[in-house]
Amino acid sequence: MALKKLQHQYKQARKRFQADFRLSLITLFCLPAAIAIGGFAVFRSIDGNWLMAIVDLLLVAALLGILIFSWCTGRTRGAGIVLVLVTGCGVLAVVYLAGLVGLFWAFVDVIASFFLSPPMFAVPKVIILTGASLVLGAEAGLGTLPLISFATTIFIVSVFAYSFAIRSKAQADELEELATRDSLTGAGNRRMLEDELRIAIARFDRDTINTGLLMLDLDYFKQINDKYGHAEGDDVLRHFATLVESHSRRGDRFFRFGGEEFVLLLQDVDLHGLETAARHIHQVIRDYLTCSGGEVTCSIGGALIREDDNWERWLQRADQALYRAKGAGRDTIVLADPEAA
Numbered sequence: 001m002a003l004k005k006l007q008h009q010y011k012q013a014r015k016r017f018q019a020d021f022r023l024s025l026i027t028l029f030c031l032p033a034a035i036a037i038g039g040f041a042v043f044r045s046i047d048g049n050w051l052m053a054i055v056d057l058l059l060v061a062a063l064l065g066i067l068i069f070s071w072c073t074g075r076t077r078g079a080g081i082v083l084v085l086v087t088g089c090g091v092l093a094v095v096y097l098a099g100l101v102g103l104f105w106a107f108v109d110v111i112a113s114f115f116l117s118p119p120m121f122a123v124p125k126v127i128i129l130t131g132a133s134l135v136l137g138a139e140a141g142l143g144t145l146p147l148i149s150f151a152t153t154i155f156i157v158s159v160f161a162y163s164f165a166i167r168s169k170a171q172a173d174e175l176e177e178l179a180t181r182d183s184l185t186g187a188g189n190r191r192m193l194e195d196e197l198r199i200a201i202a203r204f205d206r207d208t209i210n211t212g213l214l215m216l217d218l219d220y221f222k223q224i225n226d227k228y229g230h231a232e233g234d235d236v237l238r239h240f241a242t243l244v245e246s247h248s249r250r251g252d253r254f255f256r257f258g259g260e261e262f263v264l265l266l267q268d269v270d271l272h273g274l275e276t277a278a279r280h281i282h283q284v285i286r287d288y289l290t291c292s293g294g295e296v297t298c299s300i301g302g303a304l305i306r307e308d309d310n311w312e313r314w315l316q317r318a319d320q321a322l323y324r325a326k327g328a329g330r331d332t333i334v335l336a337d338p339e340a341a
């Protein structure tokens with residue numbers, strides 16, 4: 001039993017590690033750095049250099065603390081900034097106490113800064129750290145040429161790390177976009193919808209903040225495809241998505257459920273609010289959505305979360321309401337009765 005639980009926890013942790021880019025970077029930085037600096041702490045203690053040993057141990061404690069904080073809270077953005085502040089102070093402390101040998105750590109710190117904190121933070125931090133390291137290096141007796149070499153190599157490493165970090169971030173964002181968005185309409189995809197439904201149910205259970213769900217389905221869409229071609233069908237879908245998104249509130253979330261069926265989630269609404277929003281969207285589609293054959297309409301089914309709902313049941317109630325709207329002749333709205341059995 002305990003082994004199964006452990007295996008489950010390991011699987012969950014591995015999933016998080018693979019899915020969260022910054023968490024994986026923090027882990028890959030903190031663990032080896034803590035082990036390496038821990039080794040130095042032991043070496044300094046044996047050597048009788050207690051001050052350096054204490055600094056090393058403080059650094060190890062800070063690295064492990066940040067690592068644990070990141071895994072427990074998931075707040076990796078703040079953790080990354082604190083981490084590079086700690087490493088910066090660590091480098092300066094080591095250069096001050098141990099002399100020139102500490103300058104090697106500046107390169108590690110530069111890489112960490114660009115990968116773990118936003119550029120607007122990393123750039124000034126690296127400039128300040130390099131300046132301070134140069135002053136300390138000069139005080140420790142480093143000649144002009146080695147100082148210039150240090151500044152030049154730090155500069156090259158910074159440019160490289162900066163470019164690489166920016167590119168990696170852009171690619172991670174692009175992958176995230178591909179994994180969560182419908183490529184034709186730009187609406188969220190089904191996977192993203194399921195996540196949002198779960199979040200809405202959890203928020204309702206915790207704070208009783210209700211979320212409305214509207215299921216929108218274009219009427220006789222197959223005929224548009226059949227008469228005017230698939231490309232025109234695609235244009236209608238794109239225009240539909242643009243209209244719904246531009247006429248819904250800022251916090252509302254829009255998803256493509258599949259084919260010509262879409263879902264709009266409206267935060268913090270009651271039944272009256274849900275009905276008003278549904279009427280508004282319905283009218284906008286009537287007024288503005290057209291194809292070569294004339295106007296295109298949609299049917300809408302809606303439901304608010306009920307206490308006995310899980311996300312599947314909530315979605316199903318909205319789908320049944322949509323089914324009734326279609327059955328009532330299409331181009332209409334039906335909201336699920338919150339009291340219905």
Ligand SMILES: Nc1nc2c(ncn2[C@@H]2O[C@H](COP(=O)(O)OP(=O)(O)OP(=O)(O)O)[C@@H](O)[C@H]2O)c(=O)[nH]1
Pocket residue numbers: 184217218219220221222223225229230231232233234237258259260326330
């Ligand atoms: N152009 C285009 N068509 C799609 C896409 N996805 C699904 N479809 C088509 O959407 C049509 C849906 O047809 P039906 O489910 O019969 O729906 P409908 O014709 O709108 O009928 P009602 O919903 O009952 O009013 C099918 O012809 C699908 O091929 C897409 O991405 N692009």
